Amino acid sequence: MADSLHLIERFSVFAFLVSSMLGTGLSLTLRAILAPLRDIRFVLVALGLNFVLAPSFAWLLTLIIPLQRGQAIGLLLLGGAAGAPFLPTLAKTARGDLGFSVALMTLLTVGTILFMPFALPVMIPGLQANPWGIARPLLLLILLPLILGMLIAARASRLAGRAAPVVMKVGNAFLLLLFVLLVGLNVHSLLALLGSGAIAAVVFYILALFGAGWILGGAKPEVRGVVGLATAARNFGAALVPAASNFRDPSVTVMLIISAIVCLVISFIAARWLRRRMALAAGRIVCE
Numbered sequence: 001m002a003d004s005l006h007l008i009e010r011f012s013v014f015a016f017l018v019s020s021m022l023g024t025g026l027s028l029t030l031r032a033i034l035a036p037l038r039d040i041r042f043v044l045v046a047l048g049l050n051f052v053l054a055p056s057f058a059w060l061l062t063l064i065i066p067l068q069r070g071q072a073i074g075l076l077l078l079g080g081a082a083g084a085p086f087l088p089t090l091a092k093t094a095r096g097d098l099g100f101s102v103a104l105m106t107l108l109t110v111g112t113i114l115f116m117p118f119a120l121p122v123m124i125p126g127l128q129a130n131p132w133g134i135a136r137p138l139l140l141l142i143l144l145p146l147i148l149g150m151l152i153a154a155r156a157s158r159l160a161g162r163a164a165p166v167v168m169k170v171g172n173a174f175l176l177l178l179f180v181l182l183v184g185l186n187v188h189s190l191l192a193l194l195g196s197g198a199i200a201a202v203v204f205y206i207l208a209l210f211g212a213g214w215i216l217g218g219a220k221p222e223v224r225g226v227v228g229l230a231t232a233a234r235n236f237g238a239a240l241v242p243a244a245s246n247f248r249d250p251s252v253t254v255m256l257i258i259s260a261i262v263c264l265v266i267s268f269i270a271a272r273w274l275r276r277r278m279a280l281a282a283g284r285i286v287c288e
Contacts, residue, residue, distance in 0.1 A: 005030065005185055012178040013237065017141040018084050020171030023103055025149020026164035032099035032173050033150075037107060042218070042227075049213055049231045050082035050108055051115050061201050071198045073247060075205065076123050078237040080116045083108030083109035085094060085142050086175060087226075090267055092168075094274035096226040104148070104230045109138055114239050120242065129159025129283045138238060150163045182261050190261070198255060202262045206232050225274040233267045236260040 036042060058079030062072040083105050084090075091101035113135040149167075153160035183190070193199050210232035217227030236256055245250045 005181060007183040009178065009185060012174045012181060013262050014141065016171055016174035016178055017128055017237075018145045019167050019174060020089060021085065021142050021145035022149045023167035023171055024098070025151075026153050026160040026167060028099055028102055028150060029153065031033040032105045032152060033106065033149070036097075036103040036223075041101055042223075043107065044217075045216055046104055046107060046227065046230065048113060048190065049209075049216065049227070051080075051111055051119075053212060054082065054209055054231065054234075055079035055119065055123065058205065061205055065197050065201045067201060068196075068251055070249040070251030071196070071201075071255045073124055073249075074239075074252045074259065075201060076241065077252070077256065078205075078234045078236065078244055078259050079203075080120050080123070081235040081237075081239035082115075083110075083112050083238070084230070084235045084238065084263075084267075085109075086264075086267075087167075087230050087233055088249075089172060089175065090229045090233060090271045091226050093271040094225050094229065095222070095266060096229070096274065096280055097222045100223055104226060106143070106146070106228060109235070112235055113138055116238065116242065125245065126237045126247075137241065139161070141237075148180075158199075178219045179261070179264055182257060182264075186254070186257050186261070193254070193258055199258060199262065202259045203257075205253065206234075206266045207261055209234075210266070220221055221274075221278055225271075225278070229267060229271060229274070232263070234259070234263055234272065251253055 049078060056079075058075045062075060067075065085105065085107040088101045090096075091098050109255070139274070144247075152163075190199075210228045213228035213231030214224060217224035236259060239256050240253065243256055247253075
């Protein structure tokens with residue numbers, strides 16, 4: 001039974017990534033994605049938040065909070081993995097700029113592919129990351145469906161318009177299933193970490209990253225919120241690749257799974273908070 005559930009969990013990851021990226025591509029044009037990347041300040045801030053602040057803060061927390069070595073390695077891996085594939089879903093939940101979120105996700109995914117193989121071995125002794133091993137699943141499961149959806153939208157816009165909402169709902173359903181399975185299959189590991197400081201470290205880490213992204217994300221609320229979400233929502237799928245191939249300590253993988261659960265919960269709570277904040281701001285503008 002457990003083996004079957006683990007198989008469904010792995011399929012849910014694949015199905016969520018492909019369907020959500022395909023649905024996002026069906027909803028956007030290449031121009032909508034490239035436009036935000038022309039803003040040099042935005043690009044530098046996003047890269048700085050995700051590839052300077054996030055890994056540096058993860059390293060600092062491992063010095064301040066007493067974690068087991070495997071837990072510390074998991075947090076450091078999380079710090080180097082940006083470009084969460086569910087960022088567009090978060091942006092839609094927050095009623096943020098969808099095109100901006102896809103542009104940011106694409107930028108951070110490419111940055112993760114370049115950053116992790118070369119920076120993490122410096123931060124984590126014993127880690128030998130294979131660049132292609134990290135890049136391959138990100139390219140196949142994220143960038144390829146996104147490009148395919150955009151090609152369909154460019155050639156058959158009416159079909160893309162009808163298909164996009166359905167495909168996105170399928171992706172959201174698989175994300176919910178994935179969350180339930182992550183919690184259900186790892187409840188004992190989750191309970192074992194209670195009181196260890198590991199969960200508190202992850203919660204504080206994700207909240208602090210969201211706050212930093214929100215503060216530095218610019219003046220526009222719909223963009224500022226997406227930057228905050230993009231900084232907080234780490235790409236735990238990318239972090240699992242070097243973890244599985246370089247470390248035999250199961251606590252590394254457990255830390256990443258627990259981090260994935262915490263990250264999903266906090267990210268969607270933050271997205272709902274942003275949605276309410278934008279609704280209240282819109283109401284004030286109408287009243288004025």
